[in-house]
Amino acid sequence: MPIEIKELHIKINVSEGSKPNSSASAPKSKGEDPVAECVEQVMKIIERKKER
Structure with missing residues (x-):
């Protein structure tokens, strides 16, 4: 049974001057x-869908 996504909420927090998290900025390898x-x-x- 296919899943249909009707809404997508994305929330991020940005802090200036902080160092980026190493796990978030560098994915280990494809598929992980x-x-x-x-x-x-x-x-x-x-x-x-936009192209149609």
């Missing part, structure tokens, strides 16, 4: 971050 991979696929789907 399933969230980033999922977001990338969703963005590709959105771009394809």
Whole structure:
């Protein structure tokens, strides 16, 4: 059964002058971050729908 995403909420906090978190700024290798991979696929789907 396919899943349909109707809303997507993204919340980030930005602090100037702080050092970036090493785990968040450097993904280890492809396939180890399933969230980033999922977001990338969703963005590709959105771009394809815009082209139509």
